Amino acid sequence: MSFGLLNIGTQALNANSSSLAVVGQNIANVNTEGYNRQTANWATREGGNGVVVSSVERIVDQFLAKQLRGDSSTYNFDDQKALYSSQLDNILASASSGLDGAIDKFFTSMQNIVDDPTSIPNRNLFLEDTEALARRFNTLDDTLNSQIDVLNNQFSDISDKVNVLTKQVAQLNEKIQLADAKGTPANELYDQRDQAIKSLSEIMEISVSSNNGGVTESIFIGSGVPLVVGIDANEMVVSTGNPRINQYEISVRIGNNSVEVTDQIKSGQLGGLIDYRDSMLNPAINEIGRIGLVLAETMNAQHQKGVDLNGNLGGELFNDINDPSALRARILPNHENKGPTPSKQYVYITDITQVEASDYNLKFTSIRDFSITRESDGQVIKMSQLTQVTDPQDVTDGSYYVDWSTGELTVSVDGFRTELEVDGGFRLNNEYLIQPARYGARDFDVQINAADQLALGSPVRITENANNQGNGIALVEVDDVTRPTFTTGTQQLTPPVEVVFNNTDPLSYTVYDISDPDNPVPHDQGYGPMKDISFTAGDSIDMDGYTITINNQPKPGDRFTFDYNSDGVSDNRNALAMSNLQSQKLTPQGTYQQSYDVLVETVSSQTANAKVNLSASDAMLQSTVNQFASVSGVNMDEEAAKLVQFQQGYQAAAQLISASQTIFDSLLNSL
Amino acid sequence: MRISTQQQYANAVRNMQRNQSNLADLQNQVATGKKFSQPSDNPLVSSQVVKLNRELSELEKYQNNVEVTQRRIELEETVLGDINTAMDRLREVTIRAGDAALNDNNRASIAAEIRQIVDSMAGLMNTKDAAGEYIFSGNKGFQQPYTQNALGRYDYNGDDGQRHIQVGSTLTVPAGDSGFELFESVAGALQISLNSDPNSDGQAELAIQNARFASTAAETQFKDYQKLNQTGDLQFEISVEQADPLSYSYRILDSGGNELQAAQSLGGALSSGPVAVNFQGLQFDLVAPPLDSLEFETSAEVSGVQAVSLTDRTAAESFAKQYGDVTINFTDDLLKEYELVSSVTGLPIDIGGTTTFNYVDNGTISYGGIEVQLGTPVTGDSFTVQAPTTNPEITRQVSNVTDVEIVDTAQFATFSTAMPVGGKMDVVFDTGAGTYELFDDGGVSLGTFNLSALPDVNLGTDPVLPSVAVDTGLKLETGTLVDGERLTINVPPRAQSTIKVEPEQKNILDVALDLAEVLETPVLSQTQRNELNDALATALDGIDEAQERITQSTAAIGSRLNTLEDIKSANEDFKLYTKTTLSNLEDADLTEVITELQLEQTLLQASQTVFGKVQSLSLFDHIR
8 A cells, every 4th residue: 555655656756747847848948939838748547556747748739830831931922022122112213213313304404405406515415414314224224133133142042041941851850750760759859840841931832741640741842842852852953044044043953853943932032032023123124124215216216307417317316226236135045945046036126116015935836836925914926816928028017927948037026026047947845035125224325426416407498488478387297317308419308399389279289399499390209290289278298208297378379498408507396306205105105204104103002012911911920920829839927837836746746755654654663 | 818928028029119110110201201201102192293293394394495485585576676776767867868959979978877777787687696696597597697798788598497495395485586587578579480381391481581570560460460369370371273374372370270361362473573462460572482392281091090199108108018019900890890919929919808899980999008090991901000119210100101292393284284173182002913093083093003113103104004194293202001001192282381470588688778779879860860769669668568577576576475474474383383282292291290209109118118017927926
């Protein structure tokens, strides 16, 4: 009997002391990150034989742990996206780095030359502001591209961190397996592994699968690409993009193969960075490129329709958007393409107002077939949707020319024309990345460096006969200075013409060629003499290179002559036309600045959205963290109470032993 | 709920951090006075702010333009004022010069004064602005507008360009006037110039000699007639009425082809010397024009097609780029169907899913920017329209006969006598057989001839049947002839010329110099006295006309200045309004922000106090 009591007392003593040790462990680890509280589970021994500590349990709710991982992936995604998009938002909207102010300044400065086109200081000032505009485009492009470099470095750092964590998980899997085999408790190893997995989930969304009742845990990303399987970890590597070599991509090395996973990482810190790069940064670079192209092209077109201070036709104000070096840079073959490299690869911008700020992918999808995918919206343009023509010269938007045997393709969509030649024909599945707008801001440059070369006047001088009786007003719009009308002679109009109104009802006019002023001849542009053409106010007369419009009501006998604007230094008509471009809708979004506004608005609302998402996912994460902590965290008061509880238990058990001794002594003494 | 001790601390810290972050944000609002520090803080309002700021900068731009324009116009106004004063003086001395009591010396000294005034006016007209640009040169700002020529008269070297400056989003204002507009406004004597009709290679004006106005009264009569009837340039036409004996008739038309003077027969009068003609004050002498300079009226037709014209160049060029030359084949004259065949593909062109189209006799058909005027095509007719871009020099006349001329006047005289007067002759080409056939006006065949000597065909000289002999004395110049091509020749030839009558434009300086010259000439006879009086009257008219123009311009300038003033104040108002809106949108309401700041501070203090209380609560403190 007393042995039984002694036995029970000893067991109770042990049990209480073990529990005290667990309480001690809990108190000791109250501030340890990733520590889950433990409790000792007691069991009664059979037949009134006392108590035993059956196990020391880690208190973890696996459901909450999973939710915590998911929430922290989401939170970190939003966190990174909000962080970077807010930077982009600041860069684009800032007066010192954005385009809006620079474009404003450019046009304000242009007003000075509109007001006073003969002033060389004004012209120089305008040239300087033109330079400043070009620098702004270049700098903005540079800033955005350096963000890509920052992201590349981030990718490298993060993948290093991932590799440390996956290795840790694999090693812990091995240790836990061993401990499990030996039957040694391994609660702390489990805690460490959980913690490593949670860190991984901050970086990207992962799925965890338990084997052998949770002894080992395997980790997968995306569509089941394994990062950790049992005791093996697969390495995550970064590599230069294909074919965008300046942008890093992420892949996982499994055995000797590499699996590209960039597009599969949709959440976590890394997901946030990738999403930011693909959905905000790259489109922004394309968009400012496109604005650069539109501005350069439309300004050039107008500037070339003018005459400069020396009476010559205007040259290029900005550099030609279809410069040979630009043509080649716009198309990149995929590195995995088979066959020879293209012998010719050009992308011409044919109609800048139609060009979208997107990358395109040209793919030879099957034998004698190709398709072009617009990446901004995923729209696929199939060969069958385009018209085939028989001469590459005839390719216009929406048509193509192809010679499959020699490997020549000319195709035009969305305002750009791609010319590709591959010796020996095109290979199946070969892909080409087309970036029509990407380099528009980088390559934006000023071509004119002498103030007198700014072409501010119109090349056509209008003279209204002093004896005109009517109130007709003639206007000229220059359409194309490459027509023979302007190019046959230098600084002259071929031919100079006179529009004379005749006394008919309705009023009619005749256009005379006055090359010989003493012998005017009705002008013939190859469609018969322009004689007795009936007139309505506002009628336009196409003069092959320029258009005459006569408004109001001229009277019979009224004359207007049109000649080359020699010495027209004070003429500001072309400068006015250039200045008017500021308010013209030149892209589907509107004016230059409205296009930029749309970009800033898009970025700022994406940023605002990211911020809202961040605070939502933050709240979500906090609530999960609280729930998780509520189950697994150590509460000091609770531990203090348990300390008292087990101390008392211990004292009572000691009393049992003492009672057993007393009983035994009594028995001995009674003998 | 169970609370973990670690969490308790972490949450307390988080709450305090949130309070502090809100505080920082509010502090920033107070410091900058703006509600937002970056667009994403409120994308909607930010985009409005951007637009309003742009509007403001645009308004400032316009405001600056208004000021620049005002300065220019005010300078112009001042100079014009001075010129007007000089003109007043000019008018005074001109009136004084009319005093019959003055002798030659008196007049000479007045002439000297006039020359002085002219010098000073020329100086004013050559005014430059601060930047060294001549203000009255139109667009030729670097050209001195008035320079003296060898005769001592002033030539205008500028043009009539006018600079417009933008002072509102859709409003431009002229920032000056050219000397052409202001000073070249005195109408001088009427000038007559003659031009032959460009279609005739002869000089029809050779028939008109000595065109003139006999007196000022005749000049006025003609001027009034021209103005009243709005004739424009006159067309003079002389025709062979009868070839043997040679007789002519003439008529006069206005610029629209309306007959002002019906055909007037001259009979054989021209052969005995010039005939004087007076038309509404305009006098000229008619002489017989060289016969070979006369022109035949021809109307050409090819296979039912009468004319081709271009209606839309851009469309025509892109159409031609795709299809090249287009052949119109009339496939069925019962169903009235035709097709268009492309020279590029050699196939009928498909427009809107069909290759066969319908036409109406004497109607028009149009395709790709080209309009074709039809006659009465028959099945099998075909006609090719060359593409405008492949060879823009090609004359797209329907017939390829480019000219009809007389090569043998004697032969032609014989031939035309045989033809009824006013008659016509048809030439129908059959390129397949290498022949052509001549028909008279009644459709009677005059014979079939070989088409051997292209491109110059002497009509009627190479008969297929030797028995026929109809030598017309006419020669055709041709290009490549089209089979079935038909040419109608109006047998009596004629010549046309244009008579342009326009007042000569003079500037006020030359008007004054003309007067000075007359004043410097001694008056010795009554004729010279009359000339002097005429000159004085002309000068006074000129001065009046010039002053009238200056007055009009000054009024226009005044109203321009008023407009600018209005725009300026409207811009100011709009600027103020925009600024107010902008301020409402983006400026922080300080009262509100500071109240919030107070609240946030209180919250932070409360959090801190609570943290102090909570952390002191621990069971361990109570276990002894």
